[in-house]
Amino acid sequence: MEQELIIEVKNMTKNFGITKALRGVDVKFYRGQIRGLIGENGSGKSTITSILAGMQKATSGEAFYKGQPWDPDSMVEAQKAGISMVLQEANTIPNCTVAENIFAGRFDEFSKFGIVNMKKLNAAAQKMLDDFNITHIKAADSINKYGFEDRKLIEIVRCVSEDTEVFVVDETTTALSHEGRKLIYDLIHKLKDNGKSVIFISHDMEEILEQCTDLTVLRDGEIIGHLNREEMDMPNAEQVIRYMMVGREIGDAYYREDYDISHGDKVALELKNVTLGEIKDFSLQVHEGEIIGFGGLSGCGMHEIGRLAFGLEKPESGEVLREGKKIHNCNDAISAGIGYISKNRDTEALILEGSIQDNITLPSEKDLAKKLFIKPSDEKNLSDKEIDSFRIKCNDGNQWVNTLSGGNKQKVSFAKWTAKGSDVIIMDCPTRGVDIGVKQFMYALIAEMKKQGKAIILISEEMAELIGMADKIVVMKDFAISKEFTRSKDLSETDIIEYMI
Template identity: 75%
Template sequence: MEKELLIEVKNMTKFFGPTQALKGVDMRFYRGEIRGLIGENGSGKSTVTSIIAGMQAASGGTMTYKGQSWKPENMVEAQKAGISMVLQEANTIPDCTVAENLLAGRFDEFSKFGFVSMKKANAEAEKMLLSFGITNIHAKDSINKLTFEDRKLIEIVRCVSDETEVFVVDETTTALSLEGRQILYKLIHELKEKGKCVIFISHDMDEILEQCTDLTVLRDGNIIGHLNREEMDAPDAVQRIRYMMVGREIGEAYYREDYDTSHSDEIALELKNVSFGPIKDFSLTLHKGEILGFGGLSGCGMHEVGRAAFGLEKLESGSVVRNGKEIKTCLQAIESGIGYISKNRDKEALILDGSIQDNIVLPLLPSLEHGTFINPASEKDRADKEIDSFRIKCGTGKQWVNTLSGGNKQKVSFAKWTARGSEVLIMDCPTRGVDIGVKQSMYALIAQMKKEGKAIILISEEMAELIGMADKIIIMKDFRKSGEVMRAPELKETDIIEYMI
């Protein structure tokens, strides 16, 4: 039976200044499919889907939706027509309740004589949450108090309704906990069974191959090829897709191949009986030349530990100590040689309305000063070195960060600390949204940092990443340490999961 065409894209082009992000792209999306889109950072995945979803306009080309010309003015128009998109970064409304976020733009449905019935609105919001199997979040909860992962679930609930015909998932799973991913996977397969279309963007090859019915590979703004389910099941599928993505062979060795857990006796960072919020009496010791991993389920406390180590949390008791001095602020942390890669990069790691160069050199400006002046040539040289090293796709270092893809933003948030030469790196999901080739180079860089005697805290929601990179893994549960495992050839994901649940 022939599938029903839902969206067609013809000869689509997109320019960001002198940079061409899409180069005459042709694509078709059908009912009853989960179409995976994969490619390196800057390949055009998010660009083409954001145009379909009304987030931005194309520079050229045409689109049809349900057989009619399609050129949405904005995302609101697209969503009303049945096309919804969940973005990679946080997109909730701060300082509001969960209900106010879920029902934004719909409060006239709960109004009478100009007064809104919050009782009815909250009841509707609770109904929406329960329909997705979400029981730990409630309508009256403040959105500000939810975790990054839970806020992403709220966005999903807000986007999907009975009227949804096309659901675009843009690297969303990188922001979700294990439980959140299962909710999303269940949803997209339900949509498929109802004859809807899901466009699923991810850098996770296993996820793509497990969840998608079809796959399209992009590179440098071009469509490289399409694979159907049979081709995706072939023994050489992974190698074939990788080659299509980067245009060259990529070896299997992503993670460290050694099992050397040795490190210096010298302490690089200490948390001494730290207490704040739900974290009580927490201690850790990080040595030079050590990669200390942290894992756990959503709300376990691992992200909070990383924030505290960088001076982002106000402690109720205890202390963070580096080189015998107490760290109480982020500035003190930076000055002492600590760098921090935040999971929430758009709000905590980057100045979006600043250039790539400004973001990279910001932590090292004091070292570039000559009297009261900063040498512009030195700034450019330092930034260009990192741009080349991380293969950040841009026209020049003067390009604004908010024009970059999610993965390229992540490279900038990493590059600013390598440029500074930080001796202690706190990495919270450092490879989130990063393509397979750059992820491989980042892992090699982390391994090299260990050899150089740098100390690393690696917080990750990817168990394979922790097993592949860390010397020791601390598993968190209910804001406490629930177990520790050491690096070993026989270490398996099940060995970690037993401490999580």
């Protein structure tokens, strides 16, 4: 039976200044379909869907939804019409309740004479949470109480209702634990089976091949080709898709090929008997030229260790020491040569409404200041050097960070610490939401940092990344170390997972 067309995009273009994000794109989306969109960062995947979901306007071209011209003015308008999108980065409203976030823009459904019935609002939101089996989140709680992953789950609940016709998932699964991913996989297949349309954006090739019914590959703002399920099941499908994405062969060797776990004798960073909340009497030493990886399930405490090490969280007892000197806060950490790449890129790692240059040079301002004055040429030279080194796709250093793709944003997150010359780098999910080309670049950079004697804490939710890059893997469970593994070619994901659960 022929599938029913629900959205059609014709000759769509989108320009950001001289940057062409979309170049005459034509694509169709059908009911009963999970269509994957894949391509390198900056290929145009999110640009297409953000236009359809009312986040921004196309420069030219047109779209049709249910056979009618489609040009929404906002995400609220799009969602009311049945098109919902859950984003890669946080998209919740701080200092409001969970219920207020779920029904943002829809308070009129619970209002009488302009007064919102909060009891009715909370009850409706809690029912939606319970229907998704997300029982640990309470509708009446402040959103501030919940971490990044829980906020993503709240966004999903907000986006999906009985009226949802098209559900866009933009790199959301990278922020979720195994349980969270299962929830969203079950949801998209349920929507497909009910005749809805799902647009699924991901850099995870295995995920795309397992979950999608169809696939569209983009490169540099253009559609390179489409694959159906039969073509996606071909033995060489992964290699074909990679070639379509980047226009060249990409080998499988992303990670370190050596098994050299040697490092310097000098301790670069030490956590000594640190206690904070459920983390009790935690100790760790990281040496110069050593990569220590942290792995575990959601809520295991590994992300908190990174924040403690950088001084973002203050321990109740114990010390964080950099070459024997106590780190009290993140200013101390930066001055002592410690850098931190946050998992929450858009809220903690970057100033989105700031230029690339300002973001890159911010940690280095004291170093650049001469007689209380920073020469603009010094800032520009430092920034331009990093832009060239990281091959950041931009017009120049004055371009705002919020106009960059996810992968280029992440390069800026790295570049600010290499510009500073930090000798200790704490990386929390450093390759989350970046494509295979950028991942390859970053893994090569991390390996080079080890050779240079940098001390690295690598916190990751990807087992292959930990096995592929770390000298030692520390497995966390219930806010404590459950097992440590030394780098080995015989180490498998099964060996590690046993100590996470």
